[in-house]
Amino acid sequence: MSQSSNPSKAARRRAxxxxxxxxxxxxxxxxxxxxxxxxxxxIESFAGQRLGPGTLYxxxxxxxxxxxxxxLEPEGRTRPYRLTAAGQLALQETLxxxxxxxxxxxxxxxxxxxxxxKARPA
Amino acid sequence: MKGSADTGVWLRCYPPAWxxxxxxxxxHLILASNGPGPLPWRVRxxxxxxxxxxxxxxxxxxxxxxxxxxxxxxxxxxxLCAWAVMLxxxxxxxxxxxxxxxxxxxxxRGLPAVxxxxxxxxxxxxxxxxxVGIALAIPSLTRLLRGGGxxxxxxxxxxxxxxxxLAIVASVALLIWxxxxxxxQRNGHDFAYALGFVLWGVAAIACLASWxxxxxxxxxxxxxxxxxxxxxxxxxxxxxxxxxxxxxATGVWWGALARxxxxxxxxxxxxxxxxxxxxxxxxxxxxxxxxxxLALGGAAxxxxxxxxxxx
Numbered sequence: 001m002s003q004s005s006n007p008s009k010a011a012r013r014r015a016x017x018x019x020x021x022x023x024x025x026x027x028x029x030x031x032x033x034x035x036x037x038x039x040x041x042x043i044e045s046f047a048g049q050r051l052g053p054g055t056l057y058x059x060x061x062x063x064x065x066x067x068x069x070x071x072l073e074p075e076g077r078t079r080p081y082r083l084t085a086a087g088q089l090a091l092q093e094t095l096x097x098x099x100x101x102x103x104x105x106x107x108x109x110x111x112x113x114x115x116x117x118k119a120r121p122a
Numbered sequence: 123m124k125g126s127a128d129t130g131v132w133l134r135c136y137p138p139a140w141x142x143x144x145x146x147x148x149x150h151l152i153l154a155s156n157g158p159g160p161l162p163w164r165v166r167x168x169x170x171x172x173x174x175x176x177x178x179x180x181x182x183x184x185x186x187x188x189x190x191x192x193x194x195x196x197x198x199x200x201x202l203c204a205w206a207v208m209l210x211x212x213x214x215x216x217x218x219x220x221x222x223x224x225x226x227x228x229x230x231r232g233l234p235a236v237x238x239x240x241x242x243x244x245x246x247x248x249x250x251x252x253x254v255g256i257a258l259a260i261p262s263l264t265r266l267l268r269g270g271g272x273x274x275x276x277x278x279x280x281x282x283x284x285x286x287x288l289a290i291v292a293s294v295a296l297l298i299w300x301x302x303x304x305x306x307q308r309n310g311h312d313f314a315y316a317l318g319f320v321l322w323g324v325a326a327i328a329c330l331a332s333w334x335x336x337x338x339x340x341x342x343x344x345x346x347x348x349x350x351x352x353x354x355x356x357x358x359x360x361x362x363x364x365x366x367x368x369x370x371a372t373g374v375w376w377g378a379l380a381r382x383x384x385x386x387x388x389x390x391x392x393x394x395x396x397x398x399x400x401x402x403x404x405x406x407x408x409x410x411x412x413x414x415x416l417a418l419g420g421a422a423x424x425x426x427x428x429x430x431x432x433x
Contacts, residue, residue, distance in 0.1 A: 036151040052165060053155065054172025057148045061140065061176070066187050077150045 021059035033082035135173025190430035197424025201358040204417035206334040211409025230382040237375035248364025255357040262344040282332040289329035355424040362417035369414040
């Protein structure tokens with residue numbers, strides 16, 4: 001079965017996650033260019049996550065390959081990265097999707113839990 | 123500096139091209155975030171996993187953003203690697219099963235014989251698909267070599283030739299030796315010959331592995347038209363199916379023989395109970411089963427990439 005014929009699976013695959021290294025990097029770069037260690041420190045400060053160096057650079061290489069970020073001129077042994085226009089658009093779309101999910105979840109919680117017939121106590 | 127040397131070792135998990143682009147930055151990050159001391163195990167594990175991911179990606183496997191041509195080619199090459207493993211498993215099985223008909227009463231040979239024939243037919247179909255797939259890629263390889271793009275293949279080609287020469291010498295030596303022994307000595311009762319046979323097996327596997335490595339390296343370098351890649355995926359699927367059928371037929375042959383003539387699966391004299399699971403048969407089963415799974419995975423990966431191939 002192709003991916004497009006299974007929308008729920010495709011949707012799950014696309015669903016943004018708050019601890020996705022790519023999303024964390026793009027969010028960090030939204031405030032300006034940073035090199036690897038700058039990203040590492042910034043992500044730790046705003047998300048409380050210490051990304052492993054392999055995880056961080058794996059995500060950087062993928063984002064660069066997809067044209068969502070780009071490397072600037074090297075500064076010594078490091079190279080700053082910045083969001084491209086496509087990266088800004090992708091980040092906006094992802095955050096909008098997360099906001100929709102956040103609003104939906106908040107609204108449902110406000111209505112209170114509705115127990116299913118199976119879970120309802122006798 | 124200890125940390126720096128330590129980092130260099132772990133960075134070798136990554137493919138050379140990736141290291142060339144990101145290695146220095148990654149080294150800087152590791153040293154800046156961990157200091158000069160030995161790396162924590164958490165970081166080492168992260169580097170090993172990251173390196174494995176990048177190596178898979180460089181092969182065209184896993185992750186998003188890999189072009190369909192590379193994914194299809196990677197799937198086809200997985201099937202080729204699986205075929206090499208299948209040949210080793212098949213070789214072990216052939217060695218083990220060469221006398222089964224002699225020691226099995228004719229009345230009990232029915233189902234095992236059918237399964238064994240099915241195994242040979244399925245393996246022949248898979249082998250034919252692999253050979254046709256390789257043959258179709260030869261014009262592209264010739265173009266690569268004529269264009270001077272074959273310099274990276276010299277090292278693997280030299281290793282393949284060396285391994286082949288070693289395997290030929292080992293085969294001739296073993297053949298001469300075996301003619302001086304009786305049947306029992308050739309079948310495990312002579313320790314020195316058994317050891318020699320194992321060493322011959324290692325040489326044969328090294329030969330097969332070196333040619334497979336050369337084929338994979340060459341296949342990643344050559345230009346393949348989408349139409350040809352399309353055919354290669356069909357052949358890969360056929361080869362994978364053949365390997366699956368051969369593995370299933372082996373299972374049926376094994377099960378049927380274990381039921382009607384268990385003595386054929388061991389060297390025990392009639393009437394003496396022995397296990398129907400011998401180490402050779404188990405090894406053959408594991409290799410063939412593993413190869414079939416790898417081939418099916420590779421074929422499925424290639425077929426999934428196929429609709430996106432450009433015309």
